[in-house]
Amino acid sequence: MTTATAPRPRGGRRSTWWKTATGLVLTGLMLFPVYWMLNVSFTREQDMRKSPPELFPVHGTLEGYRAVLDQQLPYLGTSLVIGVGTVVLTVALAAPAGYALAKLRPRGGGLLSFLFLVAQMIPGIIMAMGFYAIYLSLGLLQSVPGLIVADSTLAVPFAVLIFTAFMSGIPGELIQAAQMDGARALRTFWSIVLPMSRNAIVTVSLFAFLWSWSDFVFASTLANGGAHEPITLGIYHYIGNNNQEWNAIMATAVVASLPATVILVLAQRYVAAGVSAGAVKD
Numbered sequence: 001m002t003t004a005t006a007p008r009p010r011g012g013r014r015s016t017w018w019k020t021a022t023g024l025v026l027t028g029l030m031l032f033p034v035y036w037m038l039n040v041s042f043t044r045e046q047d048m049r050k051s052p053p054e055l056f057p058v059h060g061t062l063e064g065y066r067a068v069l070d071q072q073l074p075y076l077g078t079s080l081v082i083g084v085g086t087v088v089l090t091v092a093l094a095a096p097a098g099y100a101l102a103k104l105r106p107r108g109g110g111l112l113s114f115l116f117l118v119a120q121m122i123p124g125i126i127m128a129m130g131f132y133a134i135y136l137s138l139g140l141l142q143s144v145p146g147l148i149v150a151d152s153t154l155a156v157p158f159a160v161l162i163f164t165a166f167m168s169g170i171p172g173e174l175i176q177a178a179q180m181d182g183a184r185a186l187r188t189f190w191s192i193v194l195p196m197s198r199n200a201i202v203t204v205s206l207f208a209f210l211w212s213w214s215d216f217v218f219a220s221t222l223a224n225g226g227a228h229e230p231i232t233l234g235i236y237h238y239i240g241n242n243n244q245e246w247n248a249i250m251a252t253a254v255v256a257s258l259p260a261t262v263i264l265v266l267a268q269r270y271v272a273a274g275v276s277a278g279a280v281k282d
Contacts, residue, residue, distance in 0.1 A: 041065070041250035048246055064251030072252055075234030078144065079213055080259070082230055085148035086212035087205045090155040094204060095197070098163020099189050103175060113164065116157040127153060128221040135222060142226025150218040155208035166200035167193060206267050210260055231256045 040048070041064050042057040101109045131150050132141070140146035170193060178188045194201075216232040223229050229237075235252050 037250045037253055040246055041254050043247050045245070045247065061247065064245070064247035064249075065255070067245070067248040068251045068255050072231065072234050072238070072255065075229055075231040076255070078228045079230040079232075079256075081144055082147050082151065083209045083212045083259075085144070086151045086155060087208045089148060089152045090159050090208040091201060091204060093152070094156050094159030094163050095194065095201070096189065097160045098167055098200075099193055101160070101164045102167035103170075103172075103193070104185065113161065116160050119153075119157040124154065124217040125221075128217050131218070132221055142223050142228070144228050147215075147218060147223055147230070148212075150222060151212035151215055152208070154211050154215075155204070158207060159204040162204055163197065163200050166197055170196055202267050206263060209263060213260055 039055070039057055042060040042062070043054065044057075044059055044061045044063075047054060047057075047059060100106055101113060106112075128150070131146070135141045135143075135146050140149075174192055174196075175188055178192050183191065213230075214232065215230070216236070219230045219233050220236070224233060235249075235256060238252055239249055
């Protein structure tokens, strides 16, 4: 005996196509500034003020990118050092804190988690002025370590919450088994909890790197005029000095966006798992 399957309504398929088309149009509109940045970065100076403008650089040039490589590499190197340092410091501070809040249950842990949440709401300019007063007395103004510490203050509260949510989902039986084998809290954290928290580590590292890479408030307040300035200040100075060379300005923006884009693409599946960790419990 066979059962007949009811035909699918045509209206459902049509509405699905409309949703897909609407999504593509909206995505195209949101990504158009990125495409225009790429277009202008390859456009020649004499074609920059054409009316109407060229939607595709027919007579493309690499002069903008040559200018970037000649003038912006020191800024890119500084930003890379600051980004890596911020990631290392953030993970080193936030992972043990998340483990303690998730598994060791210290007194006042709930209040501490609330304070971490509140810390993310403090405007960056207020924190920058506080750091300026502290660094002025310590002699850390216009220094790379000073920027690493300042950028880490933005990432650590978020990172602790991510680690706490993720590590809360680690089975307690594994930790109890390690303790029965004689492992202390630090050994359990290093040998069991940390390897199982790969997704959370990648998520925290990505956001910490992106925040430090795109930071302008701390950079302009704490490092402006120093020997080591990040790429955000490099772009800022470049616009002021070369406000007519738009292909070079846009090429600088493209080059500055590449590291963050590549890292985001490579780490997206770990980020999805890390952010959603702790949302559903068995």
